[in-house]
Amino acid sequence: MGxxxxxKQCAKNDRKAQKEIYQLFGGKLFSICLKYxxxxxxAEDNFQDGFITIFNKIDQFSFKGSFEGWLKRVMINTVxxxxxxxxxxxxxxxxxxxxxxxxxxxxxxxLDFLLNLIHELPERYRLVFNLYVLDGYSHREIxxxxxxxxxxxxxxxxxxxxxxxxxxxxxQQGQQSI
Amino acid sequence: MKSTNKDNxxxxxxxxxxxxxxxxxxxxxxLKDYEVSPPNKVWSGIENNLTEVPQKRRxxxxxKFASIAALILLFISLGAIYLLPTNNFTANLFKIPSTDKxxxxxxxxxxxxxxxxxxxxxxxxxxxxxxxxxxNIEKPIKNIIKVDENTSIADNKTNTKSLxxxxxxxxxxxxxxxxxxxxxxxxxxKSKFTVATIFAPIYMSSFGDGSGIDGQFKNNPSSGxxxxxxxxxxxxxxxxxxxxxxxxxxxxxGFTTNNVFITPGVSAxxxxxxxxxxxxxxxxxxxxxxxxxGSLNQVFGYVEIPVEVKYNVTNGKFGxxxxxxxxxxxxxxxxxxVETSDYTQSLGASKNLRSINxxxxxxxxxxxxxxxxxxLNVSPMFKVQTNTFSKNSGSLxxxxxxxxxxxxxxx
Numbered sequence: 159m160g161x162x163x164x165x166k167q168c169a170k171n172d173r174k175a176q177k178e179i180y181q182l183f184g185g186k187l188f189s190i191c192l193k194y195x196x197x198x199x200x201a202e203d204n205f206q207d208g209f210i211t212i213f214n215k216i217d218q219f220s221f222k223g224s225f226e227g228w229l230k231r232v233m234i235n236t237v238x239x240x241x242x243x244x245x246x247x248x249x250x251x252x253x254x255x256x257x258x259x260x261x262x263x264x265x266x267x268x269l270d271f272l273l274n275l276i277h278e279l280p281e282r283y284r285l286v287f288n289l290y291v292l293d294g295y296s297h298r299e300i301x302x303x304x305x306x307x308x309x310x311x312x313x314x315x316x317x318x319x320x321x322x323x324x325x326x327x328x329x330q331q332g333q334q335s336i
Numbered sequence: 337m338k339s340t341n342k343d344n345x346x347x348x349x350x351x352x353x354x355x356x357x358x359x360x361x362x363x364x365x366x367l368k369d370y371e372v373s374p375p376n377k378v379w380s381g382i383e384n385n386l387t388e389v390p391q392k393r394r395x396x397x398x399x400k401f402a403s404i405a406a407l408i409l410l411f412i413s414l415g416a417i418y419l420l421p422t423n424n425f426t427a428n429l430f431k432i433p434s435t436d437k438x439x440x441x442x443x444x445x446x447x448x449x450x451x452x453x454x455x456x457x458x459x460x461x462x463x464x465x466x467x468x469x470x471x472n473i474e475k476p477i478k479n480i481i482k483v484d485e486n487t488s489i490a491d492n493k494t495n496t497k498s499l500x501x502x503x504x505x506x507x508x509x510x511x512x513x514x515x516x517x518x519x520x521x522x523x524x525x526k527s528k529f530t531v532a533t534i535f536a537p538i539y540m541s542s543f544g545d546g547s548g549i550d551g552q553f554k555n556n557p558s559s560g561x562x563x564x565x566x567x568x569x570x571x572x573x574x575x576x577x578x579x580x581x582x583x584x585x586x587x588x589x590g591f592t593t594n595n596v597f598i599t600p601g602v603s604a605x606x607x608x609x610x611x612x613x614x615x616x617x618x619x620x621x622x623x624x625x626x627x628x629x630g631s632l633n634q635v636f637g638y639v640e641i642p643v644e645v646k647y648n649v650t651n652g653k654f655g656x657x658x659x660x661x662x663x664x665x666x667x668x669x670x671x672x673x674v675e676t677s678d679y680t681q682s683l684g685a686s687k688n689l690r691s692i693n694x695x696x697x698x699x700x701x702x703x704x705x706x707x708x709x710x711x712l713n714v715s716p717m718f719k720v721q722t723n724t725f726s727k728n729s730g731s732l733x734x735x736x737x738x739x740x741x742x743x744x745x746x747x
Contacts, residue, residue: 176386180379185371188378193367205374206381213386272366291360292367323359 161225169217176213183226184209187233194237194288197277208236234293238303241281267326275325282306283318290315401704402712409714409741413537413564528573529747530581532713536565536738540589543720543733558732561590561633565738571646579646579657588637588669589736596632596674630676636689637669646701655703659715663695688726695719703744711744 167175188205195201212232219228276284285304289295290311297315301308540560567585574580644661667690672683699717706712720735 171386173383173386177379180382185373188374189367189370189372192372202375202378206378206385209378209382210385213382267362267366269366269370272363276363276367287363291363319359322363326359 162221165216165219165221165225168213171213179212180209183229186226187229190230190233191237192273193276193292194234194285195277196281196284204237204240205233207240208233211236230293234289235303238285241285242305267329271329275322278325279318279321283314283321286311286314287318287322402706405704405712405714405741409535409739412739413535530569530571530573530579530711530744531747532569532571532583532742532744534565534567534569534583534585534740534742536585536717536740538563538565538587538589538736538738540591540734540736542591543735556593556595558591558593560734560736561592563588563590565640565740567640569642569742571744577648579648581642581644581646581659581661583642585640585642586637586668587640587665588635589734590636591634591734593632593634596630630674632683633673633675634686634689635669635671635673636667636686638665639668640665640695642697644697653705655705655711657701657703659697659699659701659717661697663697663719665693665695665721667691667693690723690726693721693723695721699740706743709746711746713740713742713744715740 164175164178168179187208188201191201191205191208192198195204212229215232219225276287279287282304286300289300289303290297295303297308297311300306300311304311306314539562542558542560565585565587567583569581569583571579571581640663642661642663644659646657646659649656649658670685670689672686674681674683697717697719699715701713701715704712704714716737716739718735718737720733722733724734725732
């Protein structure tokens with residue numbers, strides 16, 4: 159079955175087609191949830207909610223552009239909406255710390271270690287870092303998605319980088335002292 | 337600035353030179369195209385939520401439509417059965433009429449002198465006329481006979497044609513159609529079947545004029561009666577556009593011939609009066625005194641076997657189709673009643689109804705998807721009957737309009 163036909167079947171609430179889509183894209187989308195969420199447990203919750211949203215809205219997919227891109231957007235939005243709801247209070251901190259450029263060696267860090275670093279970031283920092291660094295959204299887009307000021311997005315990113323840098327250095331120090 | 341200097345100092349101590357990347361790129365490399373298969377239990381969670389969410393939102397919408405449609409149809413049906421007929425027709429349709437003598441019986445006493453006088457003059461003639469002339473009504477009319485306009489009995493006699501020939505003709509035709517139905521059913525495979533229940537309020541009327549009772553009522557105003565039809569339908573989808581459908585319906589129809597003059601108890605007299613002096617008829621003083629106007633109701637029922645082709649115009653939640661075809665109608669009920677404001681009486685069966693006749697059908701068919709394989713179906717159909725009557729019925733060509741509604745189930 160072609161992808162387009164599969165999508166159309168999903169729109170008719172065809173369970174088989176839905177499962178096929180889930181199997182095709184589940185891995186990629188789950189990894190998004192892992193990156194954007196606080197921990198694995200929340201990632202599973204968000205992933206489930208995201209997929210339910212996807213199947214409820216799949217009839218809105220216009221067959222223009224990439225389906226995978228659409229899926230990712232829906233998934234990311236589901237997660238964002240969730241965390242946006244939680245953080246009613248947005249403390250606006252527009253002061254931007256100095257740009258940190260950290261150089262690290264390749265293959266020194268395991269995937270789990272990096273993922274863990276992201277999980278440990280404060281909520282907003284995590285989201286902004288993901289959106290900007292991993293998914294290539296601009297600060298303008300992020301400010302709209304998270305309903306924050308563009309400057310806030312920038313400062314959040316800088317803070318996220320600083321924290322990550324610090325953690326990596328601590329890790330490296332630990333490694334060296336052994 | 338202090339802190340960054342401090343950081344940089346640390347940094348210099350730690351990192352090996354060669355092939356560095358900045359922190360963004362580190363994360364990008366590792367995490368951008370990374371895939372993890374979600375735990376298996378998550379799918380069941382999604383599945384459980386999917387069954388609930390769409391139903392919660394969708395069912396109320398169609399339920400509203402369906403219940404409104406069902407209510408409208410119910411009212412139309414009830415209205416058609418109980419309100420439209422103005423002459424107690426439905427009462428005849430559903431009840432077996434009492435064969436008791438009419439309640440007017442008392443009045444025959446007063447008529448007796450008149451009866452005796454006429455019998456003396458035309459007794460022999462009457463007895464022979466009684467049988468020959470009422471060629472359309474099996475039972476000779478005992479109490480009543482109409483007299484109307486200037487019809488002569490001679491007319492009726494010439495109209496009479498040989499019945500057997502007609503019967504054999506129609507039978508041959510019918511067998512061909514039956515064979516057709518069977519062959520279409522043979523082609524049916526496993527897929528694309530629809531089974532449906534049908535109910536339809538029917539409004540009947542006719543083209544041309546005449547009477548189904550007797551040629552002599554040709555110029556009387558006649559009208560069709562509203563009724564209903566019900567049955568089952570089987571459809572088989574040939575391809576995307578065409579569907580062939582058949583089924584079995586029971587249908588009751590009725591015709592009313594109005595302004596019939598009825599003279600209780602003096603049938604022979606009234607008729608003989610006419611034969612001797614055709615121009616007098618209803619205008620004579622004597623007949624005006626004793627006659628009452630009433631109507632003759634002819635009720636007939638058929639087993640209808642339609643064979644129709646459906647052409648799909650639009651698909652989707654609302655499916656619109658054009659329907660055309662024909663029906664074979666097998667007579668299974670036939671009765672004639674006379675009806676006045678005072679009483680109703682059965683006159684027996686009419687002879688001129690063919691046991692098999694056909695109708696040409698044309699209409700529109702609208703499907704509305706209720707749920708998965710269930711469709712609500714509304715199909716206004718127009719059906720014109722051919723050769724309903726074998727003779728003496730003028731140019732009467734009955735047609736009927738029915739709104740066939742039902743629930744379809746697609747396999």
